[in-house]
Amino acid sequence: MPASFKQQTVLLVGAGAVGATIAAWLAPKLKNFYVLDQGETLKAIEEKGVSSYLQHHKQATENTPVKTVASLKECPKPDIILLCVKNYSLDGLSQAILDVYGEQALKDIVVVGLQNGVENQQILPKYFPKLVYGIISFNAWLDEPGVVGYQAKGPFIFGTPDNSLQTEVELVTSVFNLGVEAIASRHFQDAALSKMIINLTNSFTTLMGLGYREIDHPSLFQKILSQLTYEGVKIVKASGHKECKVGDIPSWFIISASAKLPQFLTRKVFNKNVKKMVVSSMAQDIIQNGRSDNELDGINGYLLELADKFNVEAPYNKAIYRLCRQAFSQEKFEPISVEEVWQQMALNR
Numbered sequence: 001m002p003a004s005f006k007q008q009t010v011l012l013v014g015a016g017a018v019g020a021t022i023a024a025w026l027a028p029k030l031k032n033f034y035v036l037d038q039g040e041t042l043k044a045i046e047e048k049g050v051s052s053y054l055q056h057h058k059q060a061t062e063n064t065p066v067k068t069v070a071s072l073k074e075c076p077k078p079d080i081i082l083l084c085v086k087n088y089s090l091d092g093l094s095q096a097i098l099d100v101y102g103e104q105a106l107k108d109i110v111v112v113g114l115q116n117g118v119e120n121q122q123i124l125p126k127y128f129p130k131l132v133y134g135i136i137s138f139n140a141w142l143d144e145p146g147v148v149g150y151q152a153k154g155p156f157i158f159g160t161p162d163n164s165l166q167t168e169v170e171l172v173t174s175v176f177n178l179g180v181e182a183i184a185s186r187h188f189q190d191a192a193l194s195k196m197i198i199n200l201t202n203s204f205t206t207l208m209g210l211g212y213r214e215i216d217h218p219s220l221f222q223k224i225l226s227q228l229t230y231e232g233v234k235i236v237k238a239s240g241h242k243e244c245k246v247g248d249i250p251s252w253f254i255i256s257a258s259a260k261l262p263q264f265l266t267r268k269v270f271n272k273n274v275k276k277m278v279v280s281s282m283a284q285d286i287i288q289n290g291r292s293d294n295e296l297d298g299i300n301g302y303l304l305e306l307a308d309k310f311n312v313e314a315p316y317n318k319a320i321y322r323l324c325r326q327a328f329s330q331e332k333f334e335p336i337s338v339e340e341v342w343q344q345m346a347l348n349r
Helices: 017-026 039-048 087-106 120-126 166-177 188-199 201-207 218-238 252-260 263-275 281-288 296-309 315-328 338-345
Strands: 010-013 033-036 050-054 062-064 067-069 080-083 110-113 131-136 140-144 147-150 156-159 182-184
Touching: 010 017, 017 033, 017 050, 017 062, 017 140, 017 147, 017 166, 017 281, 039 067, 080 087, 080 166, 087 110, 087 120, 110 120, 110 166, 120 131, 131 166, 131 188, 156 166, 156 188, 166 182, 188 201, 188 218, 188 296, 201 218, 201 281, 201 296, 201 315, 218 252, 218 263, 218 296, 218 315, 218 338, 252 263, 296 315, 315 338
Parallel strands: 010 033, 010 080, 033 067, 050 147, 080 110, 110 131, 156 182
Antiparallel strands: 050 062, 131 156, 140 147
């Protein structure tokens, strides 16, 4: 690996679940790697570094010292900025970065958007000329600030919607490969939409509190989850995108079979995939942290717009979207049972 990759100055902004895993894997490999956050998160990482562990192996937790900065001005001018905040925080953060570094300096800085969905592709180009996008193909969760668990060590997928900036894509991929598997893709949009199909389930699993309460009705849970993702496959296909392998997410064939075949034939495979599910980033935002901001419109809303555009029926997704918009706007959200979700969906059945 050329030494130049190791000499890159990298600034990571936002040490949530994804940001913290990246810090744990890249900080030991890069001399000039900095994390910017605030409040409890900044304090925890400053004092104790990042503690990370593979799911079911908490006893083998690794602790990684990480350099931190409390403001953009404290960081030496970066070659690469990794944006690890949610889509709803991007406008404010991007403007702050532009204000500090200025348009001229940003012509030489590669900015990497690491968000769910494709909403970042509408926001970030307003601020930055050198943009690479990333897909996170594994689940991660925060136990507390600076303490993160993950299901698999990568991979990350990097690219651009139009396959431009290949030199920058390769640079970012090479830097990540110093510490974790990363792939440069020339089918980035297909990969992004393939991942979004799975992200559709975050709204439903938040609504019924997966990870916070028992699944009260397993067969209804399977029915709703399977139909949500199957409708997603139909929407993405109709929009002209192709299936792209992203980590170990279920194939479109498995998703379709789970929705169409009797449950006794598909339950074993379905249960195997459910075991991979952890508390989603949406649930962490809404249930754990009591936030009103969420990714519902950027993921579910976006795919429902595609469904309308390409005349794809999506009754399950429409019903879940409607319920989540109502529930998540309440002052104090409380998850409801799967059976209650089903009753409130009120589908003609």
